[in-house]
Amino acid sequence: MPEINRRKFLIASVGAGAAGLLTGVVSCSVADLEKAREQAKLPDDAGVLVIVTLYGGNDGLSTVIPFTDNAYYDARPELAYAPQEVLPLDARLGLNPALTGLHQLWGERKLAIVQGVTYPKPDRSHFRSMDIWQTASPTEPVSTGWIGRWLDATGDDPLRAINIGAVLPVMAVGDKQTASALARDSSPMPDQVADALTALGTDESDDKKSMSAIRTAYRSSRTFGQALTPVLAHGNPAVTLDPNVGGLTFTPQKDGENPLSTQLNVVSTCIKAAVPTRVYMVALGGFDTHADERGPQQDLLAVVDQALTPFLRDMSSDEHGKDVVVMVYSEFGRRVAANASQGTDHGTAGPVLLAGAPVKGGFYGEPPSLTDLDDGDLKGSTDFRDVYHELLVHTINTDPVPAIGPGRREIGFLA
Amino acid sequence: MTTQSPDWIAAARLLRRTGFGTTGPRVDAVTGQDWSVYLDRLLNADPEADPGARATPMPVVPSVPPYPWKEGEDLSEAQTEWNKQVDQQMLDLAGWWVSRMAAVHEPIHEKLTLIWHNHFATSATKVRFSTYMGVQNQKLRTMKLGDFRELAYAMLTDAAMLSWLDGKDNVASSPNENLSREFMELFALGHGNGYSETDVKEGARALTGWTVQRDGRTSMLDENHDGRTKTVLGRSGNMDAAQFCDAVLNHPYSARYVAGRLWQQLASDTPPTPQTLDRLVTAYGPGRDLKALTKAILTDPEFVTGTSINGPVEWLMGVVRTLGFSIDTAELAYAALDILTNLGQKPFHPPDVAGWPRGRAWVSTASLASQMGAAGQLANNGDLSTIEDAGVDDRIDAAGYLIGVGAWSDSTVEGLKPFVREPQRLFTVAVNSPEYLTT
Numbered sequence: 001m002p003e004i005n006r007r008k009f010l011i012a013s014v015g016a017g018a019a020g021l022l023t024g025v026v027s028c029s030v031a032d033l034e035k036a037r038e039q040a041k042l043p044d045d046a047g048v049l050v051i052v053t054l055y056g057g058n059d060g061l062s063t064v065i066p067f068t069d070n071a072y073y074d075a076r077p078e079l080a081y082a083p084q085e086v087l088p089l090d091a092r093l094g095l096n097p098a099l100t101g102l103h104q105l106w107g108e109r110k111l112a113i114v115q116g117v118t119y120p121k122p123d124r125s126h127f128r129s130m131d132i133w134q135t136a137s138p139t140e141p142v143s144t145g146w147i148g149r150w151l152d153a154t155g156d157d158p159l160r161a162i163n164i165g166a167v168l169p170v171m172a173v174g175d176k177q178t179a180s181a182l183a184r185d186s187s188p189m190p191d192q193v194a195d196a197l198t199a200l201g202t203d204e205s206d207d208k209k210s211m212s213a214i215r216t217a218y219r220s221s222r223t224f225g226q227a228l229t230p231v232l233a234h235g236n237p238a239v240t241l242d243p244n245v246g247g248l249t250f251t252p253q254k255d256g257e258n259p260l261s262t263q264l265n266v267v268s269t270c271i272k273a274a275v276p277t278r279v280y281m282v283a284l285g286g287f288d289t290h291a292d293e294r295g296p297q298q299d300l301l302a303v304v305d306q307a308l309t310p311f312l313r314d315m316s317s318d319e320h321g322k323d324v325v326v327m328v329y330s331e332f333g334r335r336v337a338a339n340a341s342q343g344t345d346h347g348t349a350g351p352v353l354l355a356g357a358p359v360k361g362g363f364y365g366e367p368p369s370l371t372d373l374d375d376g377d378l379k380g381s382t383d384f385r386d387v388y389h390e391l392l393v394h395t396i397n398t399d400p401v402p403a404i405g406p407g408r409r410e411i412g413f414l415a
Numbered sequence: 416m417t418t419q420s421p422d423w424i425a426a427a428r429l430l431r432r433t434g435f436g437t438t439g440p441r442v443d444a445v446t447g448q449d450w451s452v453y454l455d456r457l458l459n460a461d462p463e464a465d466p467g468a469r470a471t472p473m474p475v476v477p478s479v480p481p482y483p484w485k486e487g488e489d490l491s492e493a494q495t496e497w498n499k500q501v502d503q504q505m506l507d508l509a510g511w512w513v514s515r516m517a518a519v520h521e522p523i524h525e526k527l528t529l530i531w532h533n534h535f536a537t538s539a540t541k542v543r544f545s546t547y548m549g550v551q552n553q554k555l556r557t558m559k560l561g562d563f564r565e566l567a568y569a570m571l572t573d574a575a576m577l578s579w580l581d582g583k584d585n586v587a588s589s590p591n592e593n594l595s596r597e598f599m600e601l602f603a604l605g606h607g608n609g610y611s612e613t614d615v616k617e618g619a620r621a622l623t624g625w626t627v628q629r630d631g632r633t634s635m636l637d638e639n640h641d642g643r644t645k646t647v648l649g650r651s652g653n654m655d656a657a658q659f660c661d662a663v664l665n666h667p668y669s670a671r672y673v674a675g676r677l678w679q680q681l682a683s684d685t686p687p688t689p690q691t692l693d694r695l696v697t698a699y700g701p702g703r704d705l706k707a708l709t710k711a712i713l714t715d716p717e718f719v720t721g722t723s724i725n726g727p728v729e730w731l732m733g734v735v736r737t738l739g740f741s742i743d744t745a746e747l748a749y750a751a752l753d754i755l756t757n758l759g760q761k762p763f764h765p766p767d768v769a770g771w772p773r774g775r776a777w778v779s780t781a782s783l784a785s786q787m788g789a790a791g792q793l794a795n796n797g798d799l800s801t802i803e804d805a806g807v808d809d810r811i812d813a814a815g816y817l818i819g820v821g822a823w824s825d826s827t828v829e830g831l832k833p834f835v836r837e838p839q840r841l842f843t844v845a846v847n848s849p850e851y852l853t854t
Contacts, residue, residue, distance in 0.1 A: 055767075123607075124596075124612065125600055125606055125607075126767070126769075127600075127601075127606070127767075127769045128606050128607070143774075143775075163779065165759070165781070166757065166758055166759050166779055166781035166785060167758075167766075167772060167776050167777065167779070167782070168772075168775065168776045168778075168779050169776070170776070173775045173776065178775060178779065179779075180779065180780040180781075181779035181780050181781035181782070182780075182781055183757060183779075183781035183782075183785065193787065193791065193840055193844065196830040196831070196833065196834070197830070198830075199826055199829035199830030200826060200827060200830040200844070200847070200848060201826075202826035203826070204824045204825060204826055206824075207824070207849070208722045209722070210722045210723070210724045210774070210849075210853040211722075211824075211849035211853055212849075213724065213775055214724075214783075214849040214852050214853065215849055217778045217779060217780060217783055218783060220780050221780045221783050221784060224780045225780070225784070285766075285767075290581055290591060290592075290593060291584055291591070339589065339591075340588060340589030340590075341589050341591065345592060346592075375612075
């Protein structure tokens with residue numbers, strides 16, 4: 001074997017210092033938000049969906065708390081929240097004490113809570129259940145996600161959907177198209193090298209499927225970069241984004257940064273610049289709370305609340321932000337009874353939260369009984385695909401069938 | 416453009432799948448060799464005897480430093496120091512691995528260790544201690560070609576794993592299902608593959624009582640172990656971790672699951688055909704022989720037609736090795752880890768117990784841009800003499816030869832042409848071509 005000539009590589013502090021936002025692959029010497037506004041095409045009154053995925057299985061009963069139900073206190077003697085701790089929504093249900101901002105939005109009728117959301121034959125595996133939610137295919141595993149299939153069905157504009165984070169969740173992956181992605185960048189590309197992308201992005205008849213996936217992404221990169229560079233190069237978006245924003249384990253951010261705010265700030269910048277994106281995907285991990293659940297879950301819900309509330313307030317006064325709908329979901333709720341370690345194990349149905357100016361606040365779906373259980377688990381009554389259906393029809397304004405199949409019904413949480 | 420022979424292209428695929436990138440001269444050396452003989456030599460070699468491995472010994476932290484705590488005393492400063500020290504030790508370990516991957520002459524053992532790290536995915540984000548993660552890494556590298564039963568049992572009773580999946584909190588009075596569930600679902604049997612929720616719960620009881628010492632050794636404490644009868648997958652008795660392991664591995668679906676998962680990491684993003692899977696399970700055999708399985712995957716007739724989208728570690732370490740870099744300072748290791756963090760695949764930090772994603776998940780506008788940027792910086796100082804020494808008309812072929820790509824598509828050639836007088840940019844685009852981002 002020939003001895004390799006070992007060399008040193010010198011990297012000028014990759015990722016450090018100049019860490020701006022990744023803006024595709026086009027050099028970004030001009031930072032001009034006004035120019036971006038001229039280029040942007042988000043039509044007036046076009047709905048924008050922001051999907052917040054909570055990885056790990058958020059405990060629904062500690063999020064929307066049945067604080068007058070004796071069965072709740074019987075099932076969770078140590079873990080339950082006392083009536084005086086919860087933020088009341090009505091005479092029966094209250095929010096986790098960490099969700100103060102969302103509680104205010106509830107009072108303003110801008111928070112909808114769909115109760116008992118699930119799917120047939122609930123699966124207690126994090127990975128399978130999250131796959132089911134993201135692929136919208138409860139019966140058999142498929143390789144494409146519901147947003148990905150919408151992208152497949154509606155052309156090839158790479159600006160339609162943006163995932164925050166370099167690694168795409170299956171939700172964002174279609175058979176041919178995928179969402180674009182934003183993540184921390186290390187260096188802008190010289191224009192000349194960016195030109196090479198146009199050539200690399202040209203399909204060939206004998207390309208293997210894996211190669212054509214890369215060519216598609218190159219084609220997207222060029223358009224995406226040109227549209228996003230002026231938007232994100234503006235101002236000071238010196239943020240760090242964890243590419244594994246999901247995960248079951250929570251990764252605390254440096255300097256106490258709110259990891260969800262970091263992502264939503266990028267979304268907010270794009271929406272205000274009228275980037276013609278209809279779906280944004282952000283995520284927070286760490287909800288797998290098997291032991292000593294109360295403190296950690298409350299901290300995580302505080303992260304959600306402290307990120308979502310200012311985002312929604314900010315959006316409500318923006319000409320495009322007023323069309324934003326946020327959906328918050330997790331792969332399952334947890335078992336009704338606490339375990340012996342003051343935590344909860346993998347369960348079934350949970351609440352889905354929807355917020356934003358177009359949302360009609362209030363409760364939707366049947367509240368699950370805490371006594372009529374399925375082997376210790378809540379019996380859900382609303383299929384998550386009905387939530388998607390309404391968002392596809394009213395927020396994204398598209399035919400829902402390619403994304404989630406036929407036969408779904410509206411719930412009514414959108415005005 | 417000239418195209419290499421089918422044998423050369425097949426040898427390049429073998430080298431790229433079993434390593435991190437490759438180079439033309441290495442492909443030349445393997446082309447025409449009997450793969451069986453070649454693989455026997457590599458797989459039977461002592462990985463620690465590799466000169467690159469000898470030059471990069473693992474930084475061992477013999478024991479987790481004791482946490483500064485005393486009743487009624489404010490030790491917050493010492494506690495901050497402890498946190499810093501623990502995190503630095505883990506960073507050193509992650510940095511060591513990338514330096515090792517760059518240094519070894521024969522990368523197959525590092526690649527297989529990475530693959531098994533992904534199979535038994537354990538993250539330092541929760542475990543934190545380099546003592547535990549280092550001990551686990553040693554087990555993976557020494558057992559990855561042995562009896563799967565030994566590896567699986569070692570993982571069930573491993574300090575990092577017991578911390579990661581709450582096994583050390585799993586006691587008779589309060590069983591925790593996490594390790595039992597993931598062992599069946601992800602490590603040894605496959606989701607929904609012939610086990611029930613009851614098997615998960617009973618299995619958890621079999622696994623009760625394990626405790627972890629500061630030096631990474633583990634043991635079972637009788638007083639915390641559930642000594643009553645359990646029934647797992649139809650077997651009953653006062654089962655312990657070893658009997659639980661056997662019950663799961665003896666399930667008729669286990670061999671197919673283990674073989675199929677290794678195939679998808681080593682050979683192709685798509686699952687093996689039934690015929691291939693039969694061949695693999697035969698090689699694995701009753702002895703659960705991972706060396707025979709590994710070799711059967713790499714020599715299967717369908718291996719050469721598989722396709723994989725390369726993960727970030729494969730890609731970055733491939734570029735680093737091809738350019739002839741060594742990662743022998745902390746700064747260089749941090750730079751490499753930083754790139755891998757941006758791309759979502761920092762060693763020792765998989766996102767969850769299911770491991771890193773594969774396939775399309777790795778291809779995004781963000782990852783392509785990061786890779787383009789990183790390659791551009793790396794190319795500035797790397798050894799590009801293979802390209803530089805070629806005539807301008809031959810440089811696209813030379814770039815392919817340098818990185819082990821035996822045939823360029825027309826569109827990629829069009830993308831490369833503008834840079835034949837700029838070897839660094841030619842290389843940058845070449846290692847970001849669809850031909851190099853897939854194997």
